[in-house]
Amino acid sequence: MTQAIPPDVVALEDYQRLAAAILPVPARAYVDGAGADGLTAQANLAAWRGIRLQSRLLCDMRGAHTGLRLFGLDLPHPFLLAPVAFHGLAHAEGEHATALGAAATGSLMVVSTQSGLPLEEIAARAQGPLWFQLYMQPDRADTLALVRRAEAAGCRALVVTVDAPVNGIRNTEARAGFALPEGLRAVNLDGMRPPQIRSEPGRAATFLGLLDQAPRWEDIVWLKAQTRLPLLLKGIMSAHDAGRAVAAGVDGVIVSNHGGRALDTLPATAEALPVVARQVAGRIPVLCDGGIRRGTDALKALAMGAAAVLVGRPQLHALAVGGAAGVAHMLTILRAELEVAMALTGRRDLAGIDETVLWPSP
Incomplete structure (x- = not known):
């Protein structure tokens, strides 16, 4: 059944407001929560708002469009659905509904390793392009099994999340008593070997085996040699790691601080992006x-x-409020806003967007 979208939903913040009233408190703590004090999550929002634009008038906008080509895919706009775990927290149809909403707008969806539905089922019903987000497993055989499943399912790229070898300190979730509801789990990891963790009184598991088989740079080089799919690293926030990524032979990097859910007090991604882009210097795409x-x-x-x-989070807000139609509407809003912004800054296509769009710093 198609869910009706309330007429007062005109921006992404409206979806967040309405989702807050729909989602149970523990689920909302998971979706909207962040690491520790949430300072990085807040900084992500504030940093974009603090950057000023520079208008450009009387430009020739004939034939304007938002299309791009990315890793062999022709996409109608540059908004991708980030990997987010457990869409079933927001909607009974989970990732199926998200994929349907993405396809309705020609959008690319990145399926999470921690999806609540099997990768193969999502791909079988998806009508649009998919990438697969990979958490490397303690056993290389398990990692390779996930890669082969993604390849067989028709995923067009692998996105390896590298910034969360351990979970961040999730105080908001802990206070709300969040736990996955019965029947919802990371089904793609069924049967795979978890890290071998020791136990000592008064100690957390972090340095008691949890990190012993966490991925290292040599594992990225190994993984790149195992697949012909484009390989992107998600979680790059420094020039140092951007340089290491290029040297490792990856095909792209994603500037990300895990939505502020991992290490709190990292800089906003808007602060890290130009640092990473300068280091990469056009050698591989930066997202x-x-x-x-x-x-x-x-x-x-x-x-x-x-x-x-x-x-990331907005897809679950939209999913909770409007199901597949909500996801499609959310993406339509973003594309329409980008088109208006391009029109008022005189940019006919994405290739014409450069630093002169930004108001000069004093």
Whole structure:
């Protein structure tokens, strides 16, 4: 059944407001919560808002469009759905509904390793392009099994999340007593070997085996040799790691601080993006997520060197409020906002967006 979208939903913040009233308190703590004090999550939003744009008037906008080509795919706009776990928290149809909404707008969806539905089932019903987000497993055989499943399912790229070898300190979730509801789990990991963790009184598991088999740079080089799919690293926030990524032979990087859910007090992605883009220097595409809530945010990211942007939490807000139609509407809003921003800054296509879109710093 198609869910009706309330007429007062005109921006992404409206979906967030309404989702807060729909989602149970523990689920909302998971979806909207962040690491520790939430300072990085707040900074992600504030940083985009603090960047000013520069208008350009009387430009020739004939034939204007938002299309791009990315890793062999022709996409109608630069908004991708970031990997988000457990869509079943927001809607009974889970990732199926999200994929349907993405396809309705020609959007690319990145399926999470921690999806609540099997990768193969999502891909079988999806009508649009998919990438697969990979958490590398303690056993290389398990990692390779996930890669082969993604290849067989028709995923067009692998996105390896590298910034969360351990979970961040999730105080908001702990206070709300969040636990996955019965019947919802990371089904793609069924049967795989978890880390071998020791136990000592008064100690957390972090340095008691949890990190012993966490991925290292040599594992990225190994993984790149195992697949012909484009390989992107998600979680790059420094020039150092951007340089290591290029040296490792990856095909792209995603500037991301995990939505502020991992290490709190990291800088906003809007701060890290130009640093990473300068280091990469056009050798591979740079993408960005973290706090993208307006078309103007995307315009600013593209001006600072991003090829595309990813949207995380808003997809679950829209899913909770409007199901597949909500996801499609949310993406339509973002694309429309980007088109207006491009029109008012005189940019006919994405290739024409550069640093001159931004108001000069004093």
